[in-house]
Amino acid sequence: MLETTVTNNENISALARKAYDQAKKAKTWEGARSQLREGFDAIRDSSESSDREKALANLGIVCGHKASGSETAANIRYRFMKTIISPPPSFSDAEHQSSYSNSDLTIAHKEKIGNGVCHTYKVTLKSGETAVWKPVKGEPADRKRKYIPPKTGAQREEAASYLAEWIGVWAPKAVYVTTKEKNSLIPWKETQQKGALIQWIEGKTASSLSVKPSDIREYYPQKYEELSLFDNIIGNTDRHDGNWMIGNGDVIPIDHGYAFPEQNLKQSKNYDFADQAFTLSEQSKTKLENLMKHKAEIEQKLIPLIGGAAVSAMWERVNKMIETGAASPWWHT
Ligand SMILES: Nc1ncnc2c1ncn2[C@@H]1O[C@H](COP(=O)(O)OP(=O)(O)OP(=O)(O)O)[C@@H](O)[C@H]1O
Ligand SMILES: [Mg+2]
Numbered sequence: 001m002l003e004t005t006v007t008n009n010e011n012i013s014a015l016a017r018k019a020y021d022q023a024k025k026a027k028t029w030e031g032a033r034s035q036l037r038e039g040f041d042a043i044r045d046s047s048e049s050s051d052r053e054k055a056l057a058n059l060g061i062v063c064g065h066k067a068s069g070s071e072t073a074a075n076i077r078y079r080f081m082k083t084i085i086s087p088p089p090s091f092s093d094a095e096h097q098s099s100y101s102n103s104d105l106t107i108a109h110k111e112k113i114g115n116g117v118c119h120t121y122k123v124t125l126k127s128g129e130t131a132v133w134k135p136v137k138g139e140p141a142d143r144k145r146k147y148i149p150p151k152t153g154a155q156r157e158e159a160a161s162y163l164a165e166w167i168g169v170w171a172p173k174a175v176y177v178t179t180k181e182k183n184s185l186i187p188w189k190e191t192q193q194k195g196a197l198i199q200w201i202e203g204k205t206a207s208s209l210s211v212k213p214s215d216i217r218e219y220y221p222q223k224y225e226e227l228s229l230f231d232n233i234i235g236n237t238d239r240h241d242g243n244w245m246i247g248n249g250d251v252i253p254i255d256h257g258y259a260f261p262e263q264n265l266k267q268s269k270n271y272d273f274a275d276q277a278f279t280l281s282e283q284s285k286t287k288l289e290n291l292m293k294h295k296a297e298i299e300q301k302l303i304p305l306i307g308g309a310a311v312s313a314m315w316e317r318v319n320k321m322i323e324t325g326a327a328s329p330w331w332h333t
Contacts, residue, residue, distance in 0.1 A: 015042050105179045105197070107133065116242070117144065118153060118257065122200065132172070133179065134257070135195035145237055145258050146267055147313075153257025154196035155305040160234050160256030161198075162301055166294070167287045169230045171253050172199035176305065201254065203247020206272075212241070213272040216251055223251050224273065229284050231274040232317055232327045233291070234259040235310075240270035262309035264316055264331035277328035280321060288322050 019039020026035055106126040110133060114120040119138025123131055139153050148156075157174040164171035174196050183189040206212070217224040230253065231239050238258035245252045261267065280288075291298060295315070302311050317331050 015039055105177055107179050107181045110181075114242075116255075123197075130200040132198040132200055133195060134198065135179075135193045137193055137195070139257070145261065145269065147261035147263045147265065148237070148258055148310075149262075152306065154194065156259050157196035157198060157256050159302050159305045160236075160259050163234055163291075163298075164230060164253075166291060166298065167226075167230060167233065169226050169253070170250060171230075171256075172201050174198040174256070196257075198254075201245055201247050201252055203245040203252060205242050206244050206246060206251075207241035209246055211246060216273075220251065225278070225281060225284060227251065227253055228273040228278065228327055229280070229287065229321075231259075231271070232321065232331075233288075233314065235261050235264070235314060235317060235331060236274065237261060237267055237269040237271070237332065239272040239274065241272065243270070244272065260306045260310040260314060261332075262307070262313055264313050267332045269332070271329065271332065274327070274332075275329055277326055279326050284327075285322065285325065288318055291318055292322070 016039060019036050019042070022039075023031075023035040104126045107123045108126050110121040110123040112119065113122045113132075117140050118134055121133040121135075123133040125131060134154055134157065136151055136154050139151050141150055143150050155176050158176040161171055161174035175198075176194070177197050178192050178194050179197065181191045181193065183191045213224070216227070227239075227244070230236075234256065236256060236259040238255060239253070243253070243255040245254055258269070299311055302314075313331075320330070321327055
């Protein structure tokens, strides 16, 4: 049996590890899962603190994993351990800065990743930095969303990353830039291309881990609200389980090329965190009010990237949330 009272954060981590150790010994997936659940309950009953939330999140995410037929029990358990014991995210302020805009944006190496409709690459820059590169050229020319103009995904990535910082959601930094690359056919020539350069995240997509939005809602409600607020603000129409990741002990949203619709009208796509109504916490309301207070500054940044119509539609969503004290899917249903 696990202890049920803990008084400090070290004990919370100890409880998480203990639960994991016991899960490891279990012979079956169900046995492991029940040990983890027991650990979760023990932590939930323990003292209040923000670290407790984090520990719960780690354990909760683990509990939410489902075994898929092709995986061996050893693999699943290894994954658990990595998730449970990985430290909480501690990204420095420097990582939030637009580090790419000052460095040499020559792509030294690139490999294609993802099998979405866009061309997405993992690249190494001449500076040695690893990043995700989404060239405008690789975006489909036809309209994939009714109210989002094609070939504007890269700008939308930067706009979303900018707003994530305003509301304090951790998302990879994204910038709309021009990179240089050696032309593969004519090596003495350089190609210049516009696109989004996005900070690389070590982690796995929710789809590859079989983590569901309901797992986040149940075990890490604070994060669920944060991501929900974020997607409702940016009007994200593409939050499926390939577009959020688990890494560094946290849940990290990625892929914001199909956000910021120019109109708030029915559009059935993917809304993992914005498909149901919920009452906003005081903290979320404060974040929204803070956006309104800095409206002029925010518009100055966003209008050149995504245009006035998309920005107006965003304010419409923000105002509605402030007026009603709730987030709701009205803007896409
Ligand atoms: N910042 C990142 N750090 C690490 N891996 C990433 C990052 N962004 C994307 N990836 C990986 O690359 C995959 C594809 O990236 P992304 O989802 O941005 O584009 P896409 O799948 O081509 O677009 P879509 O599926 O929406 O058409 C992701 O599923 C993820 O595995
Ligand atoms: Mg994607």
